[in-house]
Amino acid sequence: METPAIYEGAKVLTTKGLFSQENVRKKFEELLGKRAPQFIASVLQITASNDLLAKAEPHSVLNAAAMAATLDLPLNASLGFAYIIPYNDRKAGKCLAQFQIGYKGFIQLAQRSGQFKTIASTPIYEGQIVEMNPLTGFKFDFALKTSDKVVGYAAFFSLVTGFEKTFYMSVDDVKKHAGKYSQSFKNGYGVWKDNFDEMACKTVTKLLLAKYAPMSVEMEKAAVADQAIIMNDSGTDVTYIDNHEEIPMTKEDIQRNRLQKLIDNAKSADDLLKIRAQVPAEMHDLFNEIAEAKNF
């Protein structure tokens, strides 16, 4: 897929073009050394394989990638450390890339600081809470699970100094938090809708660390940059677009989302052919792109 172009003087600059510039490559080499070319290749691959991200402003992709490199977190989605997520800012009439850190990313940074003995988060099932004390905290017995119903999420850390802390939020508290900080959650789509467990674990981990943990420079930087559009490559100027902007899904986003779900549900190549026959011609490229992953 062709990446979007921006004009710099008379030159048209694409995301790919921006990342091939000497100064940009140098910046990543300073941050990552010999791993820089591999990292840049992964960013370009992520950008090309996501229709919306492919439309994102090249500099916002660069700044989000620079933040991931600064924190030395790979952007491989299967690792779950950090992500570059597209946001369609209709108010500004442009698509921007947003940096998001996964809860595994926070755990990774905590481990690297050398101050943590253990750090983990988990869903809590019905029956597992044995004590709820607002001062001393929560106690769980994981053997007492009475059903598969998740009632909340907990995060825990212990430091090498012996200090330890548990943080718990009920499902309702997590939803309220998501509703407050994510417009896409309120509108019923996006990562919160598609991956609630992971986002909930991330929320309790992030809040536990922010409230009670000794924060390394990297962890502070990660907490500030998470879910932000990064406005400069040093990551010091950020704006939390998803927190306060009204970003309704475009008609194209809705149709893409619908097509994605329909293709995900397809059981055979025959099913895919039937779906393709109903898709308007102007959406055939999109169909091919999504259907390719099915590999029937």
Place this chain on the structure above:
Amino acid sequence: METSPIFTEPKIKHMTTPNFNEFRMRCSAIGALMTEPQLKADKEAGNLSATAKTALIKEYSRMVDGRMDDIFSKPMQKGTQQEDESITTLSLYDGRFYVKNEQRLKNEFVSGECDIDDNDGIKIIDIKSSWSNTTFLQSMMKPLDSDYYWQGQGYCWLYDKPRFEIAFVLVNAPFDMIESEKRKYLWSIGNPSEHNAYITDHLAQIEKNHTFDDMPIEYRVFKHCVERNDDDIARIPAKVIKARQFMQEIFEKRISR
């Protein structure tokens, strides 16, 4: 869901004589128009029923005066806000890629905008997002409402299709709406600062009542089918002509006072 203009200027301006000969019945209101009057003589004369007159007074109020009843009902809000989610759910249920229809059609007598104009060439579909599990089950167990039957005839006529489907779909209420229901409950019990087990259970029940992700999709969609009936369609113009005369009467009575 066929929508009506909200907070828009009346289509027909005051102080000018509206041309009611251009009035077209919205497909969703044809059902009321086609109800028969109680008296045999009125029926034989093709006169309008009391139900039809009530519906026309609402249409007059909306078109001429820009005033509408019942625009803030919660089921309507849910229907509007979750329309795309309902179309996606129906797409998954049918295994077909549906796109929201945005083309409003009209002929000499009726106008309407169905939710989905399926490209199979056979049918058009209208979606109703049910408010709750109970209303969904009620829609499923009741015979097809005559309003929906006539809405379907109107659409078949306008879109030139042999079949109309009305799909009742159960999707989650929007987050804000669920939170609003919880706030309303808490307010009704005096906004206690601490939530005991009873209150927590009640809040959880409110959430459960408005979310359906735990149900398989087959449980959350139900369809009624309406086959096109050209004899019934042929009866619509005469009633619309009567409707135009009745609206003219409303207008004249108002200005004569």
